[in-house]
Amino acid sequence: MRAARFHAPNEPLRLEEVDTPRPSTGQVLVRVEAAGVCGTELHFLDGLLTPAGTPTTLGHEVAGVVAEVGDEAGFEPGDRVAVQYFHPCRSCRFCRDGRENICERPLGFLAFATDGGFADYVRVPTSALVRIPDALSTREAAPLCCSATTALHAADTAGLRAGDTAVVYGVGGVGLALVQILVHAGVHVVAVGRSPGKLRLAEYHGASTTVDATAGDTAQRVQRTTGGAQAVFELVGTRESGTQALGCLDRGGALVYIGYSFDRVELSPLDMVVPETRVLTSVSNTREELERALDLAATGVLDPTVAETAPLSEVNDVLTRLRSGAIAGRSVLHP
Numbered sequence: 001m002r003a004a005r006f007h008a009p010n011e012p013l014r015l016e017e018v019d020t021p022r023p024s025t026g027q028v029l030v031r032v033e034a035a036g037v038c039g040t041e042l043h044f045l046d047g048l049l050t051p052a053g054t055p056t057t058l059g060h061e062v063a064g065v066v067a068e069v070g071d072e073a074g075f076e077p078g079d080r081v082a083v084q085y086f087h088p089c090r091s092c093r094f095c096r097d098g099r100e101n102i103c104e105r106p107l108g109f110l111a112f113a114t115d116g117g118f119a120d121y122v123r124v125p126t127s128a129l130v131r132i133p134d135a136l137s138t139r140e141a142a143p144l145c146c147s148a149t150t151a152l153h154a155a156d157t158a159g160l161r162a163g164d165t166a167v168v169y170g171v172g173g174v175g176l177a178l179v180q181i182l183v184h185a186g187v188h189v190v191a192v193g194r195s196p197g198k199l200r201l202a203e204y205h206g207a208s209t210t211v212d213a214t215a216g217d218t219a220q221r222v223q224r225t226t227g228g229a230q231a232v233f234e235l236v237g238t239r240e241s242g243t244q245a246l247g248c249l250d251r252g253g254a255l256v257y258i259g260y261s262f263d264r265v266e267l268s269p270l271d272m273v274v275p276e277t278r279v280l281t282s283v284s285n286t287r288e289e290l291e292r293a294l295d296l297a298a299t300g301v302l303d304p305t306v307a308e309t310a311p312l313s314e315v316n317d318v319l320t321r322l323r324s325g326a327i328a329g330r331s332v333l334h335p
């Protein structure tokens with residue numbers, strides 16, 4: 001089968017012919033129909049994230065059709081499935097506590113520790129599969145597996161109520177999903193971004209206000225228009241975005257870190273303690289959140305914001321355009 005493999009940072013992915021994996025007990029082989037391209041891919045290419053081994057097939061937003069099943073699989077060939085990219089053990093102390101997204105003994109982790117979905121096939125544990133509702137195509141389901149699920153998990157951390165104001169700082173795939181989820185929960189959303197096309201899309205999906213981050217006075221503008229936000233979802237993770245994001249908050253507000261970069265952020269305990277600012281983080285998602293994301297999309301609440309589809313062979317072109325900020329929404333690859 002073909003697979004787009006990461007060998008080293010600062011090198012394009014290589015489209016290679018590799019052995020098709022075979023499923024063993026409790027596993028299935030999924031024929032990939034769609035794989036979303038996420039900003040995390042760029043973190044691997046930049047050397048910010050390092051896979052457990054190389055070469056590794058990237059791609060962690062995967063939907064397709066069950067092609068082959070191992071023993072005790074519980075799925076049949078032909079079933080349409082979305083894949084949870086992180087495969088928790090479901091028995092460690094965190095899994096037992098409902099925090100499977102920070103499992104300490106994961107069975108697998110697409111692109112990070114096991115081969116991902118930029119390929120004709122991917123092998124995963126059955127526990128990673130969720131059936132795709134009839135109303136959704138695999139093309140629509142794939143990007144939900146990281147963008148919408150990450151957004152759902154993060155939205156729950158902040159403790160927002162209807163009528164509150166939240167800033168979504170960064171409007172890539174996760175940010176656009178967050179805008180929709182928060183608006184659906186009755187939260188007023190301020191979307192912050194650098195690309196006019198992405199900001200227009202955020203507005204289309206219900207953001208009340210958009211702020212162009214390139215103007216440099218984001219915190220001031222958010223304070224002026226809202227009086228301070230109850231939460232800021234930080235999807236950029238640079239020194240500059242961190243400073244501006246903190247400045248957007250109301251007293252008692254929550255800064256929720258989701259994005260990261262090579263930058264470090266300077267924090268003043270005094271400036272945070274006096275208004276009792278909460279600094280939180282959010283990573284990945286639970287299986288229940290993937291089920292919820294698929295249901296929300298199937299019922300029309302959540303648009304997967306698929307911007308384009310492209311053949312797997314064009315993966316490096318797509319990554320270049322993603323880096324330039326040219327893609328409003330998600331690109332989806334098909335083998």
Ligand SMILES: [Zn+2]
Pocket residue numbers: 038039040060146147
């Ligand atoms: Zn992702």
Ligand SMILES: [Zn+2]
Pocket residue numbers: 088089090091092093094095096100103104105106
């Ligand atoms: Zn676990």
